[in-house]
Amino acid sequence: MPRTPARSFLVVLLVLCLLLTGSVVFFVPHGSSGALDSVRSTLGFEGPPDPDLTHTPRSERPEIPAVADLPVTPAPAQTAANTDPCAPSAGEESANQGRAVYVIAESIQLRAGPGLDCPIVSSLPFGQELALAGKPVTRDGIIWRSVVVDGQLGYVASSAVRTLNAQATRTAAIPILMYHGIYEEGSRFIVTPEQLEDQMAWLRDNGYTSITPTNLYDAIYHDLPLPDKPVMITVDDGNRSDLLFAEIVTSYGFRPVFFWPNYTELTQEEMRYLDSLGEVCGHTVSHASLAQLSWEGQYAELAPNKAWIEEQLGHPIRCFGYPFGAYNGMTTDVVTHVGYDIAFDAWGATSIVGIVDPIHISRKEIEGTFDLETFAAIMTHGYS
Numbered sequence: 001m002p003r004t005p006a007r008s009f010l011v012v013l014l015v016l017c018l019l020l021t022g023s024v025v026f027f028v029p030h031g032s033s034g035a036l037d038s039v040r041s042t043l044g045f046e047g048p049p050d051p052d053l054t055h056t057p058r059s060e061r062p063e064i065p066a067v068a069d070l071p072v073t074p075a076p077a078q079t080a081a082n083t084d085p086c087a088p089s090a091g092e093e094s095a096n097q098g099r100a101v102y103v104i105a106e107s108i109q110l111r112a113g114p115g116l117d118c119p120i121v122s123s124l125p126f127g128q129e130l131a132l133a134g135k136p137v138t139r140d141g142i143i144w145r146s147v148v149v150d151g152q153l154g155y156v157a158s159s160a161v162r163t164l165n166a167q168a169t170r171t172a173a174i175p176i177l178m179y180h181g182i183y184e185e186g187s188r189f190i191v192t193p194e195q196l197e198d199q200m201a202w203l204r205d206n207g208y209t210s211i212t213p214t215n216l217y218d219a220i221y222h223d224l225p226l227p228d229k230p231v232m233i234t235v236d237d238g239n240r241s242d243l244l245f246a247e248i249v250t251s252y253g254f255r256p257v258f259f260w261p262n263y264t265e266l267t268q269e270e271m272r273y274l275d276s277l278g279e280v281c282g283h284t285v286s287h288a289s290l291a292q293l294s295w296e297g298q299y300a301e302l303a304p305n306k307a308w309i310e311e312q313l314g315h316p317i318r319c320f321g322y323p324f325g326a327y328n329g330m331t332t333d334v335v336t337h338v339g340y341d342i343a344f345d346a347w348g349a350t351s352i353v354g355i356v357d358p359i360h361i362s363r364k365e366i367e368g369t370f371d372l373e374t375f376a377a378i379m380t381h382g383y384s
């Protein structure tokens with residue numbers, strides 16, 4: 001072993017000892033033992049200072065317990081959760097444990113922990129059912145609820161979920177907007193892309209959340225929660241502009257609803273893509289006016305249209321829209337016989353969930369001649 005580093009070490013140790021001693025002297029005025037007691041009291045010292053082990057013979061030194069003999073202080077149970085704020089915390093059972101809540105926002109993020117910096121586990125859509133797990137946690141100015149979805153534990157913002165409240169659901173008013181085509185040259189049935197952009201921006205800026213026919217069905221029949229400001233955004237007839245319509249509507253965070261006859265200009269691939277963005281409903285084979293047809297004639301318009309769309313999409317559809325909003329006394333029977341759960345008119349007053357006829361739900365045509373003030377008035381004051 002070289003001697004120089006060992007000597008240097010001793011010198012450093014000596015200097016440190018001097019510095020430490022000096023610092024104590026620095027804080028204690030000479031000849032003032034009362035002041036020393038005061039400093040000790042302030043620092044929490046009780047009794048005489050520790051013996052200076054470096055100058056005490058080994059035999060007189062107090063026995064230092066071996067590490068193994070030291071009493072073990074149990075670590076706090078929440079150590080892991082305290083050090084990692086995103087780790088799920090255990091043992092925080094809530095009185096509401098297992099109670100169902102539903103997503104009432106357009107979509108929310110399920111996070112691994114209660115904080116905006118915690119990893120996103122998945123995105124949950126409107127209407128998704130979750131089970132409450134632990135107690136609420138407040139962090140980042142948000143109240144977080146721990147929830148279980150599909151067997152996975154995570155955290156969501158409390159304001160984005162709601163328990164069942166039948167009264168709130170049944171009194172909800174649903175504006176249901178009806179569009180037809182989106183093209184540059186507007187007319188009564190044609191809204192320009194700029195108009196649609198302005199209207200979707202207005203809905204977004206005013207806090208609306210879109211719902212689909214299935215969401216409305218669940219509200220009507222099962223009292224499932226609706227958003228505070230629901231809106232349904234529909235487009236009829238399967239024009240090619242459905243693609244542009246969907247692009248604009250989804251870019252504002254909303255889900256589009258499509259009503260298609262069999263002569264739609266969309267390819268199967270496009271139909272499946274649009275279906276994935278929202279929901280698809282039937283609209284008869286040939287866009288016939290059902291008011292003029294017999295029971296058999298109406299069935300021949302509805303059943304093959306439903307079967308064809310379901311074949312194109314690969315799953316059942318449950319909603320229907322009356323072409324021209326027209327029907328006669330037999331139509332309701334045909335609609336239910338074919339197997340639709342919910343059907344939409346092309347006119348009428350704002351629908352209140354608790355009193356709406358599920359087979360005749362009103363819609364409001366948004367005409368190309370409407371300016372944004374007219375649109376805002378329809379949304380704000382309802383329609384009739």
Ligand SMILES: [Zn+2]
Nearest residue numbers: 236237323324
């Ligand atoms: Zn139509």
